[in-house]
Amino acid sequence: MRISVFGLGYVGCVSAACLASMGHQVVGVDVNPVKVDLINSGHAPIVEERIGELIAKTVGEGALRATTDAAEAVRDSEVSLVCVGTPSEPNGSLSTTFLERVADQIGRSLTGRHVVVFRSTMLPGTCADLLIPILELSSGLRAGTDFGVAVNPEFLREGTSVRDFFAPPKTVIGESDAATGDVVAALYEGLPGEVFRVPIPVAEMAKYADNAFHAVKIGFANELGAICQSMGLDSHRVMDVFLADRKLNISPAYLRPGFAFGGSCLPKDLRGLVYAARKADVAIPLLSHVLPANEAHLQRAFELVTAPGRRRIGLFGLSFKPGTDDLRESPLVELAERLLGKGYDLRIYDANVSMSRLMGANRAYIAERLPHLGELLGDSVDQVLEHAEVCVIGCADPPVLEALERAGDRTIVDLVRIPDAEALRGRREYTGIGW
Numbered sequence: 001m002r003i004s005v006f007g008l009g010y011v012g013c014v015s016a017a018c019l020a021s022m023g024h025q026v027v028g029v030d031v032n033p034v035k036v037d038l039i040n041s042g043h044a045p046i047v048e049e050r051i052g053e054l055i056a057k058t059v060g061e062g063a064l065r066a067t068t069d070a071a072e073a074v075r076d077s078e079v080s081l082v083c084v085g086t087p088s089e090p091n092g093s094l095s096t097t098f099l100e101r102v103a104d105q106i107g108r109s110l111t112g113r114h115v116v117v118f119r120s121t122m123l124p125g126t127c128a129d130l131l132i133p134i135l136e137l138s139s140g141l142r143a144g145t146d147f148g149v150a151v152n153p154e155f156l157r158e159g160t161s162v163r164d165f166f167a168p169p170k171t172v173i174g175e176s177d178a179a180t181g182d183v184v185a186a187l188y189e190g191l192p193g194e195v196f197r198v199p200i201p202v203a204e205m206a207k208y209a210d211n212a213f214h215a216v217k218i219g220f221a222n223e224l225g226a227i228c229q230s231m232g233l234d235s236h237r238v239m240d241v242f243l244a245d246r247k248l249n250i251s252p253a254y255l256r257p258g259f260a261f262g263g264s265c266l267p268k269d270l271r272g273l274v275y276a277a278r279k280a281d282v283a284i285p286l287l288s289h290v291l292p293a294n295e296a297h298l299q300r301a302f303e304l305v306t307a308p309g310r311r312r313i314g315l316f317g318l319s320f321k322p323g324t325d326d327l328r329e330s331p332l333v334e335l336a337e338r339l340l341g342k343g344y345d346l347r348i349y350d351a352n353v354s355m356s357r358l359m360g361a362n363r364a365y366i367a368e369r370l371p372h373l374g375e376l377l378g379d380s381v382d383q384v385l386e387h388a389e390v391c392v393i394g395c396a397d398p399p400v401l402e403a404l405e406r407a408g409d410r411t412i413v414d415l416v417r418i419p420d421a422e423a424l425r426g427r428r429e430y431t432g433i434g435w
Contacts, residue, residue, distance in 0.1 A: 001025070001187065004073035004080045006102045008035045008066065009360065010161060010264075010326065011119055011154050012083030013046050013055075016066075018165040019187065020058035028066035029073045032360055039066040045359065047325035047352045050162040070102070074109035079183060081152075082106075083119045085264070085361055092271035094123055096130060103131045107138030115148040115183045121269060123208070123276055124201035127151050127174075148180025151200050153207035158263065159323040168193045174203025211269040212287055217254035218261040219293045225257025225434020226300060234425065235434045236417065257434035259394065259415040260298040260331035262320040264361075267291065267329045297433075298331050301415060302338050304431050305392055308411045311345050314388025316381070316403075317395030317416075318350040325352045328365045332394045332415075336376070337369055348376045349384040351397060385410075393418060 001024050005016040008030040020026040035045040042056040058064035084098035132143045143149045151174035156164045170193045175181035181197045228235035235257045243252045277284045320330035327333050339346050355374045366373055378384035381403040390411040414432045424430040
């Protein structure tokens with residue numbers, strides 16, 4: 001098929017490259033000309049496993065290109081995937097500004113039969129009550145008759161999103177009509193996982209159900225880790241027993257005690273869900289306390305780092321998830337901000353984070369939270385290690401693990417459970433956040 005993909009962030013970039021590699025003709029659309037130029041030159045605008053080689057290959061074969069011209073992209077495609085961001089407003093509600101803008105652009109460009117597929121995360125009712133009316137008003141056409149609309153949430157984890165695209169746990173298609181659902185299903189023909197063809201609001205809610213549960217699992221594991229540590233127990237030994245029950249306790253994903261959760265999905269989607277429940281006068285005591293529980297876990301890490309009374313801190317890792325450069329709502333960014341605010345002398349090393357590569361919402365976020373990041377970033381692991389009296393381990397990259405062997409009497413605060421954690425437990429200079 002001929003596909004246009006609106007928004008070339010993580011979801012859009014991965015979706016475009018993977019679909020192109022499956023034989024579709026794909027044009028990516030973004031307002032940021034830097035992203036467009038990077039893709040057209042065969043380079044990825046994001047840091048993600050395998051994405052660079054996929055983009056280079058599909059661009060070289062002529063299956064993938066990018067443009068800033070929305071009208072041209074719609075005219076040259078049969079299907080438009082909308083993958084733009086839906087960030088949180090200050091009150092926790094969902095911002096639909098980018099969705100509305102793209103819906104208007106697509107609507108003004110519609111002529112013949114076309115399928116508009118929303119992959120962005122949005123609350124139930126957003127598509128039917130907001131986006132479809134915009135599409136109909138700007139096009140003068142009728143959804144379900146003159147053009148199709150679908151909601152097709154993604155289940156991609158940053159760091160493994162290419163693998164997740166080709167081996168999805170499920171495919172969810174909320175469809176305006178059966179013919180539209182057939183078109184969307186054909187996009188993913190041959191991929192594993194059960195396909196659910198459901199009403200549009202069900203598809204919208206499916207992503208919130210997943211992300212809310214992932215956040216609950218992380219919060220549960222972290223609180224259990226804190227309790228175990230206070231009793232002198234290794235929480236990972238406890239969780240080994242817990243996780244052996246595949247029948248009732250589901251799976252190991254997200255159920256390892258570690259650092260606080262963050263990123264562009266879990267906090268935003270929890271806030272949106274809590275806001276929607278509050279607006280509907282529905283009490284959700286567990287979900288409404290997951291974010292405060294996550295905040296308490298972040299404060300726990302801050303207290304571990306500052307307890308030794310040493311002022312020079314080396315932070316290894318900054319992105320919200322190893323193997324990516326995404327800094328949005330990263331708990332490590334929040335930890336760095338608190339340390340700087342209390343006057344600690346901080347240096348940071350993250351192999352995937354470079355000021356020259358940050359762009360879009362990612363760059364805007366870090367400009368607001370850590371405006372002097374460029375001055376804090378070290379050029380090498382050894383440079384940051386040499387500076388540090390306290391080493392805060394936020395990633396387990398091999399160069400970081402090798403450097404720790406030369407840490408000497410430096411204090412080590414482990415937020416990720418390094419491979420030697422069990423052997424190091426009990427040593428004066430080593431502290432694990434939940435073990």
